[in-house]
Amino acid sequence: MAERLAIWGDVYRQYWRINVLTALEYRANFLVWFGFTFIYHATALIALWIILQEFPSMNGWNFPQMAFLYSLWMLAHSINNTLFLTVGDVPEHVREGEFDRVFVRPLNALFQIITTPQQIFPDELILALSLFVLATIWSGVTVDWWFVVFIPLIVMGGALIDFAINLVIATCSFWFVRVDALRWIAFQLEQEFTRYPISIYTKGVRLVLTFLLPFAFMNYFPATFFLDKAEDALHLSPFVGLATPLVGLVCFVLAYWFWIIGLNKYQGVGH
Amino acid sequence: MSLALPVYRFRLEPYLEFAKKAFAREATYRFEVFTNVGSLILRIYLMRMVWLALYAQNAAPQGIALHQILTYTVIALLMSLILEVDGTRMIREKLREGTIATDFMKPISPALYFFSDGLGQTLLHGILIVPSLLVALLMVHIDVPPPAALAAFAVSFVLGYLVNFMLNFCMNCVAFWTLESFAVQLIVRWCSDLLSGQIIPLLFFPGILQQIVLALPFAAIYSTPLLIYIGKIPPGGYVEALLVQVGWLLVFAAAGTVIWRAAQRRLVVQGG
Structure with missing residues (x-):
């Protein structure tokens, strides 16, 4: 067991060495993409700021509180983007027939996927x-x-929620060739619907964001707890905000279980 | 490739064919078309809830009533179906693959070829407005302005389209020098979305910022047609507003010509 862990640790170290070296190699490229990341989040925040100049609040949330809401999401999301981004490439690997190599190597399949070298640098983080x-x-x-005590746990839980949903979508590609629409809708719900307190949405959307695609646990519930706000979307106890780490773990376990089913199915039909 | 570019007699037919080809090509990506409309509907829902929440607790700012802002948002999103098509992204792709060299050897004008291709793509995406509008009408009430305003909006929209097209053209030509221009282009796109009034009316920008954004060329893309549509630019202001758009179009067309000439020379040098 200890030996196994040592191997994993070694692979992971090598993986990050390659990432950082590639980023250093293509410095200009890295700078431009860093500029892109910066502008993406800056324009989103500036838009919120402008709106909240004209309107003093949105359902009782002012700009600094909305910025806190945004930053909590961004923190969890950027951890997911830094550590688990490559899960999003699975559908393409499957389509191109490159996925089979995962089976001939003596390492956990998911671990192989998240250690596929890319030009990742923790700039967004x-x-x-x-x-x-x-x-x-x-x-x-x-x-x-x-x-x-809770913020680090909540952020990691949030990253796991993000990761789990991406993993479920990636796993769907073992059955369907194209999962882009699914990915797009989840992406939009995550990126744009988490910018505002979920209490502004209709009941159905609030329920979806809480139970089906639990993005509300990435930022809305924890933010209401730490900002001492009444939770007026589903009228739950404010302590629900502390459940994020647990929700993240449950999501991950379910997603991993689904992934294993997908892997067996993929192997079963003899691709 | 020699410096002597082929001399040819101008005929329109090939370009119509190029446009038709582009139209047919885009139509095969049915899936992408479906996601476009789907994500538009999600966004209409989102923006509707955002504005409802904001207007519920606060007075209408800048004299823009709730029904006007909802109309503004939906029309802006429908316009984006056309305006977000990057008609000349082929330049960038062909540069990376190196196939652009053969386009310069054909007895056609490459610039016009890229333009007609862009036009064909735009027409296909323009058709998407119909189903999107129908779905939007189920979700939101949209104001219909008097015929004069509608006509001015149409002219202004075409001018905005051309300004946007030329801006994209210039950005794609940057690839002649840097090859990896995609990120730069995305940066310009995000800034442009905010500064053109696509997301929020420029009238909501505070104080001096508002004067700055209204003076930038981005305002000619979304803001001018939209403000005409919701009546914030009154009929007396149409001529001036349209002339400013024409001015920006001329600036970008001139810039595009200069960049294209330089790019042509550069390509020849690179290709030996």
């Missing part, structure tokens, strides 16, 4: 951390023991 610190100061969240 660094941006997210900076925004999170700023938004925490701005919105006047009390930084106490609850905050220090």
